[in-house]
Amino acid sequence: MTDPGRSQSPLRLTRADLDALPAYVPGRSPADLARELGLPEAIKLASNEVPYGPLPGVVEAVAEAAAGVHRYPDMGVVALRAALAERYDVDADRIATGCGSVALAEHLVRATCLPGDEVVYAWRSFEAYPIIAATSGATSVRVPNDTGHGHDLTAMAAAVTDRTRLVLVCNPNNPTGTAVRRAELDRFLAAIPDDVLVVLDEAYREFVTDPEVPDGLSYLDRPNVAVLRTLSKAWGLAGLRIGFLVAHPEVAAAIRKVVTPFSASAAAQAGALAALAQADEVRRRCDLVIAERERVTEAVRKLVPDVPASQANFIWLPLGDRAVEFGRACEARGVIVRPFAGDGVRVTIGTPAENDAFLAAAEAALA
Numbered sequence: 001m002t003d004p005g006r007s008q009s010p011l012r013l014t015r016a017d018l019d020a021l022p023a024y025v026p027g028r029s030p031a032d033l034a035r036e037l038g039l040p041e042a043i044k045l046a047s048n049e050v051p052y053g054p055l056p057g058v059v060e061a062v063a064e065a066a067a068g069v070h071r072y073p074d075m076g077v078v079a080l081r082a083a084l085a086e087r088y089d090v091d092a093d094r095i096a097t098g099c100g101s102v103a104l105a106e107h108l109v110r111a112t113c114l115p116g117d118e119v120v121y122a123w124r125s126f127e128a129y130p131i132i133a134a135t136s137g138a139t140s141v142r143v144p145n146d147t148g149h150g151h152d153l154t155a156m157a158a159a160v161t162d163r164t165r166l167v168l169v170c171n172p173n174n175p176t177g178t179a180v181r182r183a184e185l186d187r188f189l190a191a192i193p194d195d196v197l198v199v200l201d202e203a204y205r206e207f208v209t210d211p212e213v214p215d216g217l218s219y220l221d222r223p224n225v226a227v228l229r230t231l232s233k234a235w236g237l238a239g240l241r242i243g244f245l246v247a248h249p250e251v252a253a254a255i256r257k258v259v260t261p262f263s264a265s266a267a268a269q270a271g272a273l274a275a276l277a278q279a280d281e282v283r284r285r286c287d288l289v290i291a292e293r294e295r296v297t298e299a300v301r302k303l304v305p306d307v308p309a310s311q312a313n314f315i316w317l318p319l320g321d322r323a324v325e326f327g328r329a330c331e332a333r334g335v336i337v338r339p340f341a342g343d344g345v346r347v348t349i350g351t352p353a354e355n356d357a358f359l360a361a362a363e364a365a366l367a
Helices: 016-020 030-037 058-066 078-088 101-112 128-135 153-158 182-191 249-258 266-276 279-300 320-332 352-366
Strands: 095-098 118-123 139-144 164-170 197-201 225-230 243-246 314-317 338-340 344-348
Touching (some): 016 128, 078 095, 078 243, 078 266, 095 101, 095 249, 101 128, 101 164, 101 225, 101 243, 101 249, 118 128, 118 153, 128 139, 139 153, 153 164, 153 182, 279 314, 320 338, 320 352
Parallel strands (some): 164 197, 197 225
Antiparallel strands (some): 095 243, 225 243, 314 344, 338 344
8 A cells, every 4th residue: 555645756657758749839829919918909820821711601501510510420521522532633532531631641650650660851841740750659850951941852862761651741831831843843752662652741732823833633643642731721721620631542541541530520521511612712812812922021031031932821031049039029019920949930921911010020020
């Protein structure tokens, strides 16, 4: 019997290696910041959301689906997979859906890696990648970005070993906004062994304007290429958490097998179907974001000359050790951005008024 008076060491109930793993950092609540500063509202430019509200018909579709909340959703996501197949001109058996593309990335690592297997990705890139790899027992192989803040595909190909099972290519890259062009991606894919799965993470594909940045779906003739997309960004469904994967039928089937059962809720499926019917409106909204992206980039370069060209709905300020200080300065003026300590700051493109507020905050912080 344990003596209650004796000091006991805490019992270890979780993996010790997770202590060193950084937690995923979500964008700060604008309501909290507004209360803290005594402002009527604050501006959130930290989570790469599109600022124009739900697409027409989405709220009504979600409300209708909510009437059946006591029933399980369709686990096969049959109607949505069929709609995605039609829109992207692929077979439905190539599609798997999940709780956002980040969940599908996690399922891909689980489906390809055993403990000790390697996952190669650029760094800095999407901050969930090291978390996904570690929690699956895989080993992260981080390849530093090149001097232009983009993927160094030559170095990434050289980092592939006989232990590599998965390579993640974030295109456009989050958080730097840089994009890989077709010629360099072609060379990279030719250098990767056929038994290594290359995942093209294209969460921001709808914002790409450079014609030399390829659509990942054009590489589906390669069995070892998979493409991730999301409906959280351009399609305005961040709160519903729905993403999809397009891959070789065997890969897609494996992901459907390991995906968390019923993770695509009935509301998410209904909202996604309604959103897909609004492709013209999505294009209009993306064009508004792209126009503002160019305006904001031009203005910010007067303060930070080496801001790279972005193909996403955000820009990257490579401020290095000044990143956290800059983020705090923006927050003090009611504008929430996303600093990455020691590297830079990611700023989502918002409405013209929101962007003007950011530019004023940036000028004050960097003057």
